[in-house]
Amino acid sequence: MAGDVAGDAASLQRQLAELRETVAGLGARLRTFEDQVAISQLVARYGPAVDSGSATAAAELWAEDGVFEVPPYAVWTGHDEIAGMVDGAGHQGLIMNGCAHVLTAPLVKVDGDEARAWNYALNIRWDAERDRFWIARASANSWWLRREPAGWRVAHRVNRGLDGSPEPRALFEASTQPFRAGSQPA
Amino acid sequence: MAGDVAGDAASLQRQLAELRETVAGLGARLRTFEDQVAISQLVARYGPAVDSGSATAAAELWAEDGVFEVPPYAVWTGHDEIAGMVDGAGHQGLIMNGCAHVLTAPLVKVDGDEARAWNYALNIRWDAERDRFWIARASANSWWLRREPAGWRVAHRVNRGLDGSPEPRALFEASTQPFRAGSQPA
Amino acid sequence: MAGDVAGDAASLQRQLAELRETVAGLGARLRTFEDQVAISQLVARYGPAVDSGSATAAAELWAEDGVFEVPPYAVWTGHDEIAGMVDGAGHQGLIMNGCAHVLTAPLVKVDGDEARAWNYALNIRWDAERDRFWIARASANSWWLRREPAGWRVAHRVNRGLDGSPEPRALFEASTQPFRAGSQPA
Numbered sequence: 335m336a337g338d339v340a341g342d343a344a345s346l347q348r349q350l351a352e353l354r355e356t357v358a359g360l361g362a363r364l365r366t367f368e369d370q371v372a373i374s375q376l377v378a379r380y381g382p383a384v385d386s387g388s389a390t391a392a393a394e395l396w397a398e399d400g401v402f403e404v405p406p407y408a409v410w411t412g413h414d415e416i417a418g419m420v421d422g423a424g425h426q427g428l429i430m431n432g433c434a435h436v437l438t439a440p441l442v443k444v445d446g447d448e449a450r451a452w453n454y455a456l457n458i459r460w461d462a463e464r465d466r467f468w469i470a471r472a473s474a475n476s477w478w479l480r481r482e483p484a485g486w487r488v489a490h491r492v493n494r495g496l497d498g499s500p501e502p503r504a505l506f507e508a509s510t511q512p513f514r515a516g517s518q519p520a
Numbered sequence: 521m522a523g524d525v526a527g528d529a530a531s532l533q534r535q536l537a538e539l540r541e542t543v544a545g546l547g548a549r550l551r552t553f554e555d556q557v558a559i560s561q562l563v564a565r566y567g568p569a570v571d572s573g574s575a576t577a578a579a580e581l582w583a584e585d586g587v588f589e590v591p592p593y594a595v596w597t598g599h600d601e602i603a604g605m606v607d608g609a610g611h612q613g614l615i616m617n618g619c620a621h622v623l624t625a626p627l628v629k630v631d632g633d634e635a636r637a638w639n640y641a642l643n644i645r646w647d648a649e650r651d652r653f654w655i656a657r658a659s660a661n662s663w664w665l666r667r668e669p670a671g672w673r674v675a676h677r678v679n680r681g682l683d684g685s686p687e688p689r690a691l692f693e694a695s696t697q698p699f700r701a702g703s704q705p706a
Numbered sequence: 707m708a709g710d711v712a713g714d715a716a717s718l719q720r721q722l723a724e725l726r727e728t729v730a731g732l733g734a735r736l737r738t739f740e741d742q743v744a745i746s747q748l749v750a751r752y753g754p755a756v757d758s759g760s761a762t763a764a765a766e767l768w769a770e771d772g773v774f775e776v777p778p779y780a781v782w783t784g785h786d787e788i789a790g791m792v793d794g795a796g797h798q799g800l801i802m803n804g805c806a807h808v809l810t811a812p813l814v815k816v817d818g819d820e821a822r823a824w825n826y827a828l829n830i831r832w833d834a835e836r837d838r839f840w841i842a843r844a845s846a847n848s849w850w851l852r853r854e855p856a857g858w859r860v861a862h863r864v865n866r867g868l869d870g871s872p873e874p875r876a877l878f879e880a881s882t883q884p885f886r887a888g889s890q891p892a
Contacts, residue, residue, distance in 0.1 A: 338712070340524075340528070342712070342715035342719075343528035343529065343532065343715065346532050346715065346718050346719065346722065347528075347532065349722055350532065350535055350536065350539065350722065353539065353722065353725065353726055353729060354539055356729055356733075357539060357542055357543055357546065357729055360546055360729065360732055360733055360736060361542075361546055363736055363740065364546060364549055364550060364553075364736060367553055367736075367739055367740065367743055368549065368553065370743055370747075371553055371556055371557075371743075374625065375556075375627060375628070378624075378625060378626065378627040378639075379627050379695065379696075381624075381640060381692075382627060382638045382660070382692035382695040382696070383692075383695070383696055385660065385682065385688075385689065385692050386689045386690070386691075386692035386693035386695070386696070387689060387693075388692075388693055388696045391696035429684070429689065430684050431684050432681075432682050432683040432684035432685075433682060434640055434642075434658040434659075434660075434682045436624055436640045436642070436658070437624070438624065438625070438750075438753075438808055438809070438810065438811070439624070439625035439746065439750060439810070439811035440750065441747060441750040441751050441754060442747070452750075452754045453750075454753060454806055454808045456806075456808070456830075456839075458642075458655060458658045460658070460681075460682060460683050460684060462683070462684075466654055466655060466656060467642075467655035467656075467657070467658045468655070468838055469655070469830060469838060469839035469840065469841070470838060470839075471839070472806040472808070472830045472832070472839045473806075474754070474757065474806075495804075495832075496757060496804050496805060496806045496832065497804040497832050497834070498801070498802050498803050498804035498832060498834075499804075502757075503757065503758045503759060503801065504758070505758075506753075506754035506755075506757050506758035506760075507758040507759075507760055509751065509754040509755070509758070510751075510754070510755055510758070510760045510763035526710070526714070529714035529715065529718065532718050533714075533718065536718065536721055536722065536725065539725065540725055543725060543728055543729055543732065546732055547728075547732055550732060550735055550736060550739075553739055554735065554739065557739055557742055557743075560811065561742075561813060561814070564810075564811060564812065564813040564824075564825075565813050565881065565882075567810075567826060567878075568813060568824045568846070568878035568881040568882070569878075569881070569882055571846065571868065571874075571875065571878050572875045572876070572877075572878035572879040572881070572882070573875060573879075574878075574879055574882045577882035615870070615875065616870050617870050618867075618868050618869040618870035618871075619868060620826055620828075620844040620845075620846075620868045622810055622826045622828070622844070623810070624810065624811070625810070625811035644828075644841060644844045646844070646867075646868060646869050646870060648869070648870075652840055652841060652842060653828075653841035653842075653843070653844045654841070655841070
């Protein structure tokens with residue numbers, strides 16, 4: 335009888351090991367989706383932050399050494415410069431006039447603690463005289479992201495107007511390729 | 521031998537308890553993402569409902585006592601008023617002319633059975649004469665949501681044109697702050 | 707004593723069975739969200755693919771026998787025809803001029819190995835002379851999707867301009883109804 339019980343114990347141990355493996359698999363799958371959602375939410379925070387003039391909140395979407403590149407106009411590096419862009423006369427003029435930085439839900443590819451994402455950004459402005467809005471800029475956006483202790487942050491974002499030039503097409507072309515950690519912004 | 525088996529049983533019980541805790545943790549993490557996705561999907565249902573003139577479907581995105589506020593134009597309270605807006609001459613004129621209520625993927629913050637979300641809405645209209653569309657309205661949207669027995673519903677939505685006035689900026693500024701259940705629309 | 711141990715074994719077996727059921731439930735819930743995210747990501751790949759002129763990548767979003775219908779202009783069936791549209795003079799003219807195929811995050815309904823989704827597509831074009839973008843087309847999109855061995859693919863996509871005609875409204879009206887596998891594009 336004790337032998338049967340020992341057999342039971344061994345069987346239970348095997349079943350437990352199997353279930354533990356199943357649970358680990360679920361955990362890994364869940365983590366993939368947590369990363370997807372976390373990165374999509376990070377991107378979704380940009381527009382409301384800059385259109386409310388929340389300079390610090392906008393800057394903190396980036397890693398401390400993060401880069402925001404808007405060729406050929408500007409490159410901002412680090413929290414202070416990115417916050418300075420939001421507080422600057424150019425951006426303040428836009429939001430006092432009325433504008434919407436509309437970003438679309440990104441395509442996201444994660445590899446371990448790095449990720450890349452692609453989406454569109456529309457810079458839409460109010461024209462009080464004509465009583466309508468107009469689109470000043472429609473751009474290809476490419477994001478490099480990094481998992482930090484506090485969560486995902488933007489390592490580098492490039493925003494390029496879709497004006498027919500080859501550079502924004504090259505940014506978007508990369509979205510059709512597999513992403514591997516260690517890829518660098520060109 | 522029976523002693524060893526009893527030891528096995530105790531060890532199995534401990535392992536089972538540990539695994540049960542791991543599984544409970546996964547369940548809680550999964551629920552967070554179910555809420556995120558459910559709320560994003562609720563928001564995604566608005567545009568197709570109103571642009572097809574589906575008055576009941578649009579109204580039922582809201583809680584029975586839900587509010588839809590579009591300052592300074594209108595406030596609709598409850599299913600009947602919201603459905604009435606969709607069936608009304610103003611909205612029917614828009615969809616017979618051709619229009620698109622384009623809402624972006626929201627930033628979502630959940631706290632228990634309440635949530636808040638922020639996104640953009642574009643009111644885009646067809647101009648047959650000029651053979652193109654134009655943007656009548658680009659607005660800041662702030663949503664208060666409630667988990668009901670049948671799922672998430674809109675308790676209150678405010679839609680404010682981004683025309684340079686401070687109110688839409690204040691709506692969006694709140695997106696940079698933590699959300700706690702019990703917060704009320706201002 | 708062995709009797710107690712046998713009782714322990716039976717109890718452990720029951721607890722294990724219960725936990726296994728809990729885990730299976732989590733797995734099913736997770737799969738629902740994997741499908742949602744996978745389909746949203748599939749849709750998010752379209753814009754960057756066509757705006758970079760990546761004909762093969764765009765075509766491979768569809769099933770081998772997939773259909774892309776843009777009434778009243780065109781119907782493309784299968785990978786070769788869809789890739790041919792991207793490589794064709796019309797589309798190449800658009801991207802050399804500068805354009806953005808902006809798709810919104812879809813509403814998604816899954817039933818087993820089939821799904822349907824709805825979203826908006828904006829065809830936005832650069833006007834170098836006026837130094838701004840304009841919206842050539844805002845359309846209702848309805849997608850039928852199929853789970854294939856390699857993942858979700860588009861079985862059929864219909865894109866209809868929201869020009870006031872009843873057909874795009876009918877496409878969007880279907881988004882307010884339950885979705886059942888086996889539904890066919892009208």
